[in-house]
Amino acid sequence: MKRYLLVGCMALTNLAVQAQNNDSVQIRKMSDYLMNGKVGYEQLRFLTKSIGPRLSGSDQIVLAEHWAAKELKNLGADTVYRQQCMVPHWERGEKEIARVQPTQGKPYELNVLALGHSVGTGKSGIRAEVICVQNFAELEARKAEVKGKIVFYNYPWQNKFNHTFEGYGDAVIYRRDGAVKAAQLGAVGVLMRSVTHAEDNHPHTGTLRYEEGVPQIAAFALGVEDAVRLQTALQNDPKLKVFMRSTSVMKPDTIAHNIIGEIRGSVFPDQYITVGAHLDSWDNCEGAHDDGAGVVQSMAVLDAFKKTGIRPRHTIRIVLFANEENGARGASKYAEVAVQKQEKHVFAIESDAGAFTPRGFFFLMEDAKLQKIKSWIPLFKPYDIYEFDLKGTGVDIGPLHRALQTPAGQLYPDMQRYFEVHHAVSDTFETVSKRELNMGSVAMSALIYLIDKYGL
Ligand SMILES: [Zn+2]
Numbered sequence: 001m002k003r004y005l006l007v008g009c010m011a012l013t014n015l016a017v018q019a020q021n022n023d024s025v026q027i028r029k030m031s032d033y034l035m036n037g038k039v040g041y042e043q044l045r046f047l048t049k050s051i052g053p054r055l056s057g058s059d060q061i062v063l064a065e066h067w068a069a070k071e072l073k074n075l076g077a078d079t080v081y082r083q084q085c086m087v088p089h090w091e092r093g094e095k096e097i098a099r100v101q102p103t104q105g106k107p108y109e110l111n112v113l114a115l116g117h118s119v120g121t122g123k124s125g126i127r128a129e130v131i132c133v134q135n136f137a138e139l140e141a142r143k144a145e146v147k148g149k150i151v152f153y154n155y156p157w158q159n160k161f162n163h164t165f166e167g168y169g170d171a172v173i174y175r176r177d178g179a180v181k182a183a184q185l186g187a188v189g190v191l192m193r194s195v196t197h198a199e200d201n202h203p204h205t206g207t208l209r210y211e212e213g214v215p216q217i218a219a220f221a222l223g224v225e226d227a228v229r230l231q232t233a234l235q236n237d238p239k240l241k242v243f244m245r246s247t248s249v250m251k252p253d254t255i256a257h258n259i260i261g262e263i264r265g266s267v268f269p270d271q272y273i274t275v276g277a278h279l280d281s282w283d284n285c286e287g288a289h290d291d292g293a294g295v296v297q298s299m300a301v302l303d304a305f306k307k308t309g310i311r312p313r314h315t316i317r318i319v320l321f322a323n324e325e326n327g328a329r330g331a332s333k334y335a336e337v338a339v340q341k342q343e344k345h346v347f348a349i350e351s352d353a354g355a356f357t358p359r360g361f362f363f364l365m366e367d368a369k370l371q372k373i374k375s376w377i378p379l380f381k382p383y384d385i386y387e388f389d390l391k392g393t394g395v396d397i398g399p400l401h402r403a404l405q406t407p408a409g410q411l412y413p414d415m416q417r418y419f420e421v422h423h424a425v426s427d428t429f430e431t432v433s434k435r436e437l438n439m440g441s442v443a444m445s446a447l448i449y450l451i452d453k454y455g456l
Contacts, residue, residue: 023379023453027446030304031383034441039303040296041434043071044355047295048286048429055283056323057089057254064279065257068295068320072261075299076306077318079264082257085333087323089254090117092283093247097125098191098220100233101241110230112191112220113203113284114246115175116326119216121189125245126150126218128188132234136173136181147186150242153178154231157197157419164197164415165353168422171195172206179219180211189244190219193227198420201225205282205423207326218246256280256322258330263302267313273452274317274334274348274406275301275444276396278324285427289418292429293355293437295320297411300441301448312452314346321396324352328395335399345406347451350394351444354418355432358411358443360387362394365407369456376450385443387412407456409447411440 034040051067054060065082072080098112114120132152133139139151153174161167172195179190194204201223210216222230233240259279265271277294281287298318305312322330338345349361360380363370374388393401393408401408413436421427 020379023450026308026310026449027379029308030445030449031442033307034300034304034438034445035435038434040300040437040441043296043299044288044292044432044437045429047292048288052286053283054279054281054287056087056256056280056326057091057251058283061256061280065259068259068279071299072259072302072318075303077261077263077302079262081260083260083333083337084255084257085322085329086253087256087329088117088327089251090326091249091251093120093249096220096246097243098222099243100230101127101243102233102237103239110226111201111203111223113205114248115219115221116205116207116282117210117250118179118208118219118246118248119250120246120248121218121244123247125243126188127241127243129239130191130230130234130242132231139181139185143185146182149187150189150191150244151178151182151187152230153190153192154227155193157195159197164419167197168195168419175206175221176209179208179217180214183215183217187217189217191230191242192219192221194221194224194424196224196419196422196424198224198424198426200426202424202426205284218244218248220244220246256330258322258334259320261302261318263305263312263316265313265315266311269315271314271344271346272317273314273346273448274319274397274400275448276319276321276348276350277352278330278396279320280323280325282325282423285423285425286429287427288429288432289354289421289427290423291324291352293432293440294351297351297437297441297444301445304441304445310449314452316448316452324395331396331399335403338400339403345400345404347407347409347456348397348400349409349411349444349447350397351411351440352394352396353410353415354413355437355440356413356415356417357436358385358413358440360385360390360412361447362390362392362410362412363388364391364393364401364409365456369407372454372456379450380443380446383439383442383446411444413440
């Protein structure tokens with residue numbers, strides 16, 4: 001009896017080893033194809049250089065949608081379609097001005113960008129004294145001084161966070177809520193140190209939120225060097241004034257689309273695995289890391305399946321989401337339709353954390369499913385993919401996960417340099433390494449291959 005059991009166990013182990021061998025061969029095939037190819041890199045070149053910045057409501061996002069649909073078709077998707085949604089339409093207007101006017105001496109300009117969704121100042125601009133605070137606690141402590149002034153949030157990036165996404169979460173509250181908190185105390189405008197640890201002077205944009213019943217005031221991000229310069233200037237000359245001018249405007253909502261390409265599942269055509277990224281970008285940059293890279297990595301999964309002859313068991317859906325940057329309406333629409341149609345979603349993943357060397361994945365799912373994924377770690381080891389314990393997903397997959405409890409994930413690249421370029425003019429095609437970009441595609445393809453084959 002014991003002997004039979006032992007033999008049985010050995011047979012099972014052999015089967016498991018055999019399966020892992022087959023899987024490692026298949027993953028190697030996909031890797032060889034993706035690492036030696038140039039489809040994704042050339043797609044990224046086109047998206048960033050020929051189409052360029054593609055904020056919701058812009059002409060370029062329309063071009064990007066057409067381009068993405070065509071690319072998905074060319075790569076061999078069985079079906080390509082567009083899912084319509086309404087998105088905010090904010091326009092930056094003329095180049096913003098922030099000019100320091102010392103009590104003595106010559107005025108000089110600071111490098112600024114209006115935050116996304118910021119109102120304009122009106123053509124004649126505003127001129128006011130500036131109160132520099134480090135954080136919301138200091139703003140509260142000095143609230144009697146705020147009325148009629150420009151609030152300058154000079155909150156520096158905290159290097160204590162080893163994970164930069166935590167540093168971002170820590171600092172981004174000044175961008176998101178700074179205008180409301182300042183306006184509640186009677187401020188007339190906001191300047192803020194950009195949410196970055198870059199040692200340069202590029203301002204980084206991103207959305208702010210206004211609140212019903214609170215006056216809407218204009219808010220600009222400053223390059224870090226100019227933030228330090230303004231801080232020093234205020235120490236020496238507290239009565240200096242800053243002139244702010246922008247013509248940003250929020251227009252009525254407009255139409256955009258999620259662009260979706262599918263390979264139909266051979267066994268479970270009505271069960272979906274979503275692989276996605278966002279097609280839009282900020283208006284001030286090429287959006288190469290954020291999120292052109294994710295777009296081409298998602299398409300690469302489809303490409304790798306097709307080129308290495310994998311017929312997926314589940315339907316693989318590549319979803320290029322609309323409007324992540326200033327509304328995430330594409331993500332909401334995708335989840336809404338999935339609920340309406342009572343779709344069954346096996347897994348969903350996005351790539352939206354930069355095109356740097358992949359380290360692993362964030363996951364959000366019940367533990368038994370995560371343990372199943374972790375049993376595949378040996379297959380990822382040759383590719384230096386080792387991080388499987390970070391908790392989370394991304395903005396575009398989040399709504400689906402919340403609506404249907406779909407097991408979710410996000411590609412986790414090395415993010416140490418991501419926030420140096422994030423939402424800044426420095427997020428260019430040239431800063432993307434072809435090798436690192438392709439390695440991310442390999443990691444995503446391998447994970448999707450295994451989940452499709454074994455389920456979760
Ligand atoms: Zn992004």
